[in-house]
Structures are given as C-alpha cells and as structure tokens.
Amino acid sequence: MKFAIITGTSKGLGASIAELLMKAGVHVVGIARTRNRDLLQIARDAGVTYQHFTCNLSDVDQLDRTIEKINDQVFKKETDLVYLINNAATVNPIDIATKHTSEAVQAHMQLNLIAPILTTALVLKRAKHCGIKTVVTNVTSGAADRSTYGWSLYGSSKAGLNRYTESVALEQKELKTEHKVILFDPSIMDTGMQGEIRSASPDAFKDVEQFIDYKVENKLSDTADVASVLVKILLDEAAIINGKYYSIKDYR
Template sequence: MKIIITGTSSGIGKAIAEHYLRKGVPVVGIGRRHTINHANYQPVTCDLTDQNAIKELAVEEWISTEILLINNAGMLGTVKRLSDQDSPDINQVMALNVVAPALLMNKLARVCGDHSMALTVVNISSGAAKRAIPSWAAYCTSKAALEMLSETFYLEEQEKGRTTKVYCVAPGVVDTPMQAQIRSVDQADFAASATFHQYYENGELISPEMVAQKLDRLLAMPYSGMVSHSLRSVE
C-alpha cells in the first residue's frame, strides 16, 4: 500500500503521515512545505490552489497495489461576516478545500482504474459542513461541498462496478494551527470566539496524533458503504 496525503507540514496531515510511516507504509506528501524527514516519505512540492500544478502531477509514478488518498490540506479563510469583508477569499478557500481534492480524486481514480489498483479516498471534513457558523461562510460552504463531492464520487464509482472506498471524515475539535488562527480573531468579527478559547483553556482539544490513530482504526473496520463519518464516535 502507498498513502498520498496533502498538507503534511503540520497538524492532522503531519500526524497521519508520521503514524503510517511508523507502521512502515510509504507516504507521498503533497504541499508547499515539508517538515518530515524519513526514508519512506516522498515530498512532492505543489501549490494545491493552482489547478494547473495539480494537473501536472505525475501520479503514475506512485503506482502500488493499493492507494490511500487522504485529502487533508485545507484553509479556514477570512474569519469575518461576509458583508464585512472588503475582498472575500472564497475562491481561494474553494480551490484548496474542494477543487484540489476533486482533481486528485479524478487523477487517482483514472490511474487506479487503468492499472487495476485498489483505491481508498479519505476527505477530511468538519462539523462545519453540517452546521452554519457565522463568520465562516467560505469554510462552511467548502466543507459542505466536500461532503457532497465525496458522496457523489462514491456513487459514481459504484456505477462503474469499482470497489473504491470513500470516506468523508470530521475529526472533531483538534489542536492545530487552524485553531490558533480561530482564537486570534477579535470577538467583534467572530461571535463564537469565546467558545473556542474555552475549548483550549479547558483542555478539550484533541491531539492530531489521536486523530491519526482513530482514522487508522476506522479504516481497519469492514467498509459499510457509509461515506460520512465523525471520529468522535470511533473509540
């Protein structure tokens, strides 16, 4: 098996990559920065907001008997009410959170189909996909779109008679740089700011390493065909 993960420089992506590297699984990391130094880690530098750069990735070089694609890279975008933003960055948020996963799913599905390789796709989602949070318009929209992309892709693979497994996983409230970004926003721009400060101060954030362990356990379970999952329910 070979694992392809986007956004491995920090947070959840780095923890997942290191988790599988410890298990002896080769990892391809895609992103702008790389902080992992391991013999089985292959860094692939790519700006995932650049569609042309993604299209030029030589995914054929990553051929293995089984591919696990984990679309982890994501961005929160500007935390501010939409009508208060001078120049909304929704295009950039959608490019990284939705378009990049779609392009990688397209490329890997085609290569895996051509070479009879098993494919599993994990898209890292959020509770914000199912719950509107004021000042997170772009992020909530992008994660809701990612959920529907995942569901649709799974049904399409079923129509083609393929055994592709697809997961769209909400990890919970995790101690990552994104959480630090959330806490840095003034309450005047983000009404729920105090809640996220409380998560941090009360020790309610889970570690990226715990997310990696729970994801590994989820993927080890028999596949039920259910796409949307919350890691909160995984023991």
C-alpha cells in the same frame, strides 16, 4: 506495496496521519507548501519512503502537474493499494460575507473544495487505468452541517466536499469498482488552524470566546490520537464502508 498520497503533511493532522501510516509500513507521498523534515527520519526508521512535493493546492496548474508526477510514482506494478487523503484546508478568511474579497474567496474554495475534487478525479482515473484498488478519504468538519457567524466559506466548502464525496462514492458503487470514497470528521484538535480561529476578532467571528475556552479547558484533541483512529480504519481496508461519514466522535 501500499502508498498513501496525503495533502497537508507539513503540520497538524496531516503530519500525524503520515507518521502513523509510515509506522504501519505504508509508503507516503506528502503535499504541502512547506516541508516537514521529521517525516523523512520517521520513514527511514520505519523502512518505508517519504517523498515531499511542494505545491500550492490553490493553484490548479501546480496541482495538476504535481498529481500527475505523483501518480506516475505511486501506480506501479508492485502497488496493491493506494490511499488518497485530502486533508489540507483553511478556515480563512474568517469574516462576514460582505467583507470577503474575490481573491480570498477563490483561494479558499480552490483549496478546500476544488483541490480535493481534482485530486480525487485524477487519482481515481489513474486507479481505473491501472486496475489498482484505491481508497479516497476527504477530511471534513462538523461546520458543514451548521451555520456559523463568520464561517460562511468554511461551512460551505466542507458542505460541498461532503456532497461531492457521497456522490462519487455512489458512482463507484453503481459502477461496481473496488474503490472506496469516504469522509472523516476529526472534530476539534489542537492545531495551527485552531490558533487562527482563536485569533479572529469577535466582530468577524461571534463564537471566538467559546473556541478560546476549548483551548483553556483542554478540550482540543491531540492530532496523534485522532490520526490513530483514521489509520486503524484505513488499515482494515476490507471493512471500510464506501460512502460512510466516519466521525471521531463515534470512536471515543
């Protein structure tokens, strides 16, 4: 049996990854603040299970409790492989640094950086205890590698996620475990996050016109297409290269 724990399954890329993994016979556990009822029907049709856990990943106590419950359900003797996909994230607040409130900074870093750090640690710890092979995928962004006016938080949270992921991958390699930890960069997709980017004011986000053009010129990828690339990588588990930065741009 294979299980995937995926954050942010209510919509966007996370929903597409959940759908395609289930269609490939993987049982999925989804985490988000809202439910995606379509995934239940997809699970029934595919003959696998979909379980939803309502959780605000910006709340550490909720996250800890939720991941422990999920670990109890996923790491069992019939399980031979577990995927953890840290996909949930926010681009907000979009604004210059001097306009950020403490609350917004904290919520952003908690969701984009601390939550994937905690889920990775909790899941790998249980994987070690149970001796079950685990593959962690952290969804990143090209924004980690360039400075963007109004995206100081998004760029820095994703840059932190990159360094964290590569460091944990190095540890797993040196510890000679069979676990793998990778990054996946989906590039620009037609999701709610892009809608939020387009609605930013030019004062807060200087590149807003460029992102409006991406939509008008049909340059945003469909999440199903992007998810199909990641799912193909994940299903060929033996070929996954621990610590690799997988970019959708290399699969077009």
